[in-house]
Amino acid sequence: MAKQKRDAKVTKAKIIQNAMKLFSQKGYDATTADDIARESDVNKALIYYYFKNKAGLYANVMSGLFLAIREEIAEADKCCDNPFGELKAFIDTYARYAKKEPFFPALLLRELSDNGAHIPDMMFVSMLNLFSLLSDILKRGEAQGIFKKSTPMIIHFMILGTINLLVTTGPLRKKAMEVDVTLDTCSECSIDEIAQTLYTNIKQILEVPNNAKNITCA
Amino acid sequence: MAKQKRDAKVTKAKIIQNAMKLFSQKGYDATTADDIARESDVNKALIYYYFKNKAGLYANVMSGLFLAIREEIAEADKCCDNPFGELKAFIDTYARYAKKEPFFPALLLRELSDNGAHIPDMMFVSMLNLFSLLSDILKRGEAQGIFKKSTPMIIHFMILGTINLLVTTGPLRKKAMEVDVTLDTCSECSIDEIAQTLYTNIKQILEVPNNAKNITCA
Amino acid sequence: MAKQKRDAKVTKAKIIQNAMKLFSQKGYDATTADDIARESDVNKALIYYYFKNKAGLYANVMSGLFLAIREEIAEADKCCDNPFGELKAFIDTYARYAKKEPFFPALLLRELSDNGAHIPDMMFVSMLNLFSLLSDILKRGEAQGIFKKSTPMIIHFMILGTINLLVTTGPLRKKAMEVDVTLDTCSECSIDEIAQTLYTNIKQILEVPNNAKNITCA
Amino acid sequence: MAKQKRDAKVTKAKIIQNAMKLFSQKGYDATTADDIARESDVNKALIYYYFKNKAGLYANVMSGLFLAIREEIAEADKCCDNPFGELKAFIDTYARYAKKEPFFPALLLRELSDNGAHIPDMMFVSMLNLFSLLSDILKRGEAQGIFKKSTPMIIHFMILGTINLLVTTGPLRKKAMEVDVTLDTCSECSIDEIAQTLYTNIKQILEVPNNAKNITCA
DNA sequence: CATGAATGAGAGTTCATTCAT
DNA sequence: AATGAATGAACTCTCATTCAT
Numbered sequence: 076m077a078k079q080k081r082d083a084k085v086t087k088a089k090i091i092q093n094a095m096k097l098f099s100q101k102g103y104d105a106t107t108a109d110d111i112a113r114e115s116d117v118n119k120a121l122i123y124y125y126f127k128n129k130a131g132l133y134a135n136v137m138s139g140l141f142l143a144i145r146e147e148i149a150e151a152d153k154c155c156d157n158p159f160g161e162l163k164a165f166i167d168t169y170a171r172y173a174k175k176e177p178f179f180p181a182l183l184l185r186e187l188s189d190n191g192a193h194i195p196d197m198m199f200v201s202m203l204n205l206f207s208l209l210s211d212i213l214k215r216g217e218a219q220g221i222f223k224k225s226t227p228m229i230i231h232f233m234i235l236g237t238i239n240l241l242v243t244t245g246p247l248r249k250k251a252m253e254v255d256v257t258l259d260t261c262s263e264c265s266i267d268e269i270a271q272t273l274y275t276n277i278k279q280i281l282e283v284p285n286n287a288k289n290i291t292c293a
Numbered sequence: 294m295a296k297q298k299r300d301a302k303v304t305k306a307k308i309i310q311n312a313m314k315l316f317s318q319k320g321y322d323a324t325t326a327d328d329i330a331r332e333s334d335v336n337k338a339l340i341y342y343y344f345k346n347k348a349g350l351y352a353n354v355m356s357g358l359f360l361a362i363r364e365e366i367a368e369a370d371k372c373c374d375n376p377f378g379e380l381k382a383f384i385d386t387y388a389r390y391a392k393k394e395p396f397f398p399a400l401l402l403r404e405l406s407d408n409g410a411h412i413p414d415m416m417f418v419s420m421l422n423l424f425s426l427l428s429d430i431l432k433r434g435e436a437q438g439i440f441k442k443s444t445p446m447i448i449h450f451m452i453l454g455t456i457n458l459l460v461t462t463g464p465l466r467k468k469a470m471e472v473d474v475t476l477d478t479c480s481e482c483s484i485d486e487i488a489q490t491l492y493t494n495i496k497q498i499l500e501v502p503n504n505a506k507n508i509t510c511a
Numbered sequence: 512m513a514k515q516k517r518d519a520k521v522t523k524a525k526i527i528q529n530a531m532k533l534f535s536q537k538g539y540d541a542t543t544a545d546d547i548a549r550e551s552d553v554n555k556a557l558i559y560y561y562f563k564n565k566a567g568l569y570a571n572v573m574s575g576l577f578l579a580i581r582e583e584i585a586e587a588d589k590c591c592d593n594p595f596g597e598l599k600a601f602i603d604t605y606a607r608y609a610k611k612e613p614f615f616p617a618l619l620l621r622e623l624s625d626n627g628a629h630i631p632d633m634m635f636v637s638m639l640n641l642f643s644l645l646s647d648i649l650k651r652g653e654a655q656g657i658f659k660k661s662t663p664m665i666i667h668f669m670i671l672g673t674i675n676l677l678v679t680t681g682p683l684r685k686k687a688m689e690v691d692v693t694l695d696t697c698s699e700c701s702i703d704e705i706a707q708t709l710y711t712n713i714k715q716i717l718e719v720p721n722n723a724k725n726i727t728c729a
Numbered sequence: 730m731a732k733q734k735r736d737a738k739v740t741k742a743k744i745i746q747n748a749m750k751l752f753s754q755k756g757y758d759a760t761t762a763d764d765i766a767r768e769s770d771v772n773k774a775l776i777y778y779y780f781k782n783k784a785g786l787y788a789n790v791m792s793g794l795f796l797a798i799r800e801e802i803a804e805a806d807k808c809c810d811n812p813f814g815e816l817k818a819f820i821d822t823y824a825r826y827a828k829k830e831p832f833f834p835a836l837l838l839r840e841l842s843d844n845g846a847h848i849p850d851m852m853f854v855s856m857l858n859l860f861s862l863l864s865d866i867l868k869r870g871e872a873q874g875i876f877k878k879s880t881p882m883i884i885h886f887m888i889l890g891t892i893n894l895l896v897t898t899g900p901l902r903k904k905a906m907e908v909d910v911t912l913d914t915c916s917e918c919s920i921d922e923i924a925q926t927l928y929t930n931i932k933q934i935l936e937v938p939n940n941a942k943n944i945t946c947a
Numbered sequence: 948c949a950t951g952a953a954t955g956a957g958a959g960t961t962c963a964t965t966c967a968t
Numbered sequence: 969a970a971t972g973a974a975t976g977a978a979c980t981c982t983c984a985t986t987c988a989t
Contacts, residue, residue, distance in 0.1 A: 236454020
């Protein structure tokens with residue numbers, strides 16, 4: 076019950092948490108082992124004791140994040156039995172995850188603009204898995220005749236790109252408003268509003284025009 | 294008799310070009326002055342002679358890119374007098390620019406996921422300018438009653454996010470297809486197809502349902 | 512119920528044995544406590560528990576080797592009552608020991624080229640003891656008029672230097688033959704052949720020309 | 730004519746010289762780049778600027794030494810047209826070189842007891858070259874019927890082993906005399922005496938007994 | 948305009964050693 | 969007796985930057 080120093084699990088988690096924060100704030104290269112050690116209040120060598128090297132720590136950080144989000148989304152997708160519901164769940168869950176782990180979007184964006192320089196394999200698979208989930212929803216929708224034919228990859232990036240950029244540019248957009256008040260940079264938008272708007276937009280794109288049946292004149 | 298390279302202008306341009314390539318490929322931190330000097334076939338000290346320091350060179354690179362794209366888009370926008378045409382011009386021009394300067398998307402994405410750590414001011418303004426252009430188009434469309442009310446920032450990021458991510462993930466998506474053939478990662482999509490699809494999607498979102506005029510019952 | 516390894520004695524011996532191997536293969540500095548622990552399948556801290564520190568372990572290793580060889584040679588020397596026999600015994604025993612403990616020559620050579628940097632005292636005495644044994648043989652031979660006057664230190668190093676170098680350069684000499692087949696690097700020589708040849712050579716140097724008594728002219 | 734800072738040749742030579750000293754005194758591992766930089770009065774980074782890394786510096790040091798000795802011995806060997814003279818030249822030159830470059834023997838011994846861990850190729854060839862020189866002398870002597878058949882590698886190591894060990898153990902042997910005055914550790918022997926004695930010894934081993942012609946009784 | 952030489956300040960990593968259990 | 973956790977001090981190597989020519 077004591078404060079328990081020397082608990083590997085706790086120490087490791089603390090390191091990972093701080094590393095996540097720093098990596099996302101300053102990028103992989105600009106984050107030093109010293110930074111992480113200081114922030115985590117452990118000796119620098121301990122990082123190497125647990126993670127072998129900086130890349131190993133980074134891999135650990137990313138793998139944790141990716142595993143978590145995939146699980147959350149897969150779970151959320153069970154919610155509904157109709158494609159629209161699933162799509163909404165996908166967007167909402169991703170948005171909420173980006174809110175909960177605010178470092179994730181920056182890390183993901185950086186990773187994607189890197190050709191996957193650092194630790195590719197496991198992350199690569201995780202990213203594909205994520206895309207698979209969405210792709211399946213779209214396919215099912217098409218099969219049921221309620222989604223138009225679409226290019227899944229583009230839809231996927233419309234969703235991820237938008238959420239990720241909105242999350243990472245938060246401070247930037249706030250600053251922009253101060254510079255030019257006439258511009259609406261969505262600086263006060265909540266993550267839920269964003270998710271909602273985004274869903275509406277994507278739905279617009281996908282749904283087949285069902286005017287026909289509505290327009291029963293006379 | 295002296296070593297005297299051709300021309301300062303030419304040398305400078307060569308440095309900037311190579312720096313752009315390297316910065317986008319490896320990121321700001323991982324790109325060294327030695328890298329750039331070697332690639333440009335000039336002496337390292339010359340870089341400092343011309344650009345004062347690494348950040349100065351980076352600023353130079355970015356400012357060139359941003360100036361160019363803003364100009365191109367502003368120019369393209371003059372094409373048409375209707376918001377749909379302008380929107381299409383915006384998307385097309387951005388997409389074509391991303392194709393022409395394939396390092397730009399990675400640099401922009403990195404910059405955006407950074408809270409704007411490196412050289413903010415000038416770039417910040419340029420980015421805002423870009424957003425302004427789109428924002429104005431949307432406003433005009435709304436005013437004319439042909440666009441629905443939208444959140445410009447979200448539309449903006451749907452466009453930029455999608456194009457940038459598609460461009461930067463090119464190799465990654467190709468690799469993905471080899472891993473899982475059942476997945477369509479748009480690995481063969483041309484930039485023009487992408488722009489076209491994207492425009493169609495965005496249009497879907499924006500255009501007001503013109504059922505009204507069609508439904509002239511009786 | 513405790514983990515309790517068999518026996519302290521056994522564990523200690525295992526550590527010493529592996530340390531010997533590693534020290535001789537990679538040198539003192541390049542051998543880490545981790546290496547030794549891993550190889551010996553014990554916890555690193557145990558090494559410090561038993562030997563206080565790395566130097567202590569090294570001293571232990573060396574002292575064991577030196578004690579053993581001195582004893583073997585002293586024992587072997589009892590064999591004969593004539594200096595030639597003793598000399599042969601000295602060379603043979605040393606050679607056979609170098610074969611039995613193939614790490615010893617490298618360790619000794621390194622130690623000798625070091626000004627005795629690591630743990631000098633005990634080893635220093637042991638080395639002197641070894642030299643004493645040979646020196647005494649030579650003196651006795653001289654006293655009996657069957658050995659020429661010689662410089663014992665030189666004879667000593669001719670013996671040790673040759674055997675040690677031949678043993679440590681084994682692999683190198685094999686490789687040399689592959690490079691230049693015309694060169695005879697003694698790559699197939701057995702330790703016994705070497706000892707035999709060496710003895711013959713040294714004998715040549717020491718024995719007084721006994722032509723005198725043979726040549727009884729007229 | 731001025732003191733000339735910024736003269737690459739001079740600076741490089743200074744670094745090599747000091748590195749040689751330190752490597753031989755403390756061994757490769759125990760010598761740090763900081764040591765060398767401090768001793769050479771240059772910035773540590775300069776070492777890496779010139780030699781790429783520590784191993785590169787070491788290789789440079791060794792290659793210089795080996796090239797020099799091979800040249801000196803090859804030159805000396807031209808002196809005479811008879812194998813005995815050449816043999817004497819070989820031994821004398823090696824001994825004098827060991828005196829002139831007192832770090833060489835320690836470095837060589839360490840290298841030989843290492844299986845050639847550091848920078849093998851060039852050094853390996855140089856070592857073979859040295860052996861070739863002696864081997865040729867012996868072969869010529871045999872062909873002319875003035876040398877007995879011998880094992881060249883053993884003769885070679887009797888020479889190198891003895892000289893190297895005597896040079897490196899200088900201080901050790903002096904100390905030994907203080908401990909035990911009855912022992913003659915050759916602590917006052919000059920390098921020339923050593924070379925002379927060694928030559929006499931080796932000659933003893935090689936020369937064919939020419940008693941026959943001397944014993945012309947009556 | 949252009950360059951090779953030189954440097955200071957770190958960054959990543961290793962390792963002997965100790966602590967707590 | 970034995971171990972996993974933790975650390976401090978170094979060490980190799982890198983890099984932005986400056987100097988001297």
